[in-house]
Amino acid sequence: MEETNCDFSPLKEELKERLRALQGFIERTIDAFDEEDNCMLGEFELIRKEISETGLLAGTFYLRCYLSSFTDSVDEISKSVRHLSERRHGALMVVERNETTTDLVTPGIAIDAAITHSLLESIFVPGTPLHDGAVILRMNKIVSAASVLPLSVRDSSGRKLGTRHRAALGLTERCDALVIVVSEETGRASFAIEGRLYPFATGVAED
Template sequence: MVMEPGLSEQMKTQLKNNLRQVTIEIEEMLNTMDSNDCRILSEFEHVHDVFSELQKTAASHYLNAYLSPFTDSYQSFSTAIQHFSERKHGALMAIQRKEPLGPLIHSGTPILANVSHALLESIFYPGSILHDGAVLIKENTIVSAGNVLPLSQQDTKGKKLGTRHRAAVGLSEKSDAIVLVVSEETGRASFALEGTLYPIHPGGLI
């Protein structure tokens, strides 16, 4: 199991303040439920949205902490993911950490170029011959593109996962890799770690 890095004091303060506000809103829901039940569904939706945003904020923070010992290319990932999300371009990026990933993937086309958001965006541009596979990144180098990752077979409890997301989860189940994935259907961005997907803010990776 990966040890979670600690939250910065600024992040702790931000999350605590937001959670306190949610607590106040839940208390208000409890107090008005009997007389104002017609609004309860919209209030539930609001609280759900707030928790979702908090999860994305925390996950984006942890993603940076997980990757920073292994690559200096975080800003390139952030810019590329923001553009992928805005344009709904699907993407799949496996970042090697301590464990070699070569034995777990079907190798694609060698790239051997420095990581840049422009190169990542060209690889995953719709219609590119490499856009359906995954890029393999080691340190600050795009090692290869068009790689095929092992697909997860886990029970998703009714949630429908596309091939990219199943591949992201599958590789993270078998290694310590961080796998970034963007949905071409929704533009939502996530990362996979230890067999779990965590949503992140596409333009807020800090």
């Protein structure tokens, strides 16, 4: 994974607080583990849940770091993803970075409009002409919608991935783009970079 250089201090501080609290809880659990007749399954479940929630927050932090270097529209993108997730509207958003995606993507419908959360959300309303495909975002513009991405051909280690997730992986295996995915089945959001998927929390308030 490439290096990032960003601040987003409130998110970073929340992450550090969570990690410190998790560390303390794990240490207390270890100390109590040797006590006789003391079932620790509840504690292990709490640790698993806290690690999962902390991982989602970390995904949000790093997503904002990656986006902030290539667009000023981080808040608009984040707001659209949150709303799409709440409504379980499937979405696929390609954020171009240093490399163009032109030769890797089947062109869709030209949009050439400023990035706004309302426009992004309207594109992915189920049943509308542009919802089935990806939007291409370049700097602060929505370049196109209904674009088709190459699918990943890698072994996904037994995971059953939908077409959107395979498309996100497929493009990021071939270039440095970042691709955001919202699942229409679960509403969960993740982003792909360098051929790997990372879940993130959508309920984190914008700075």
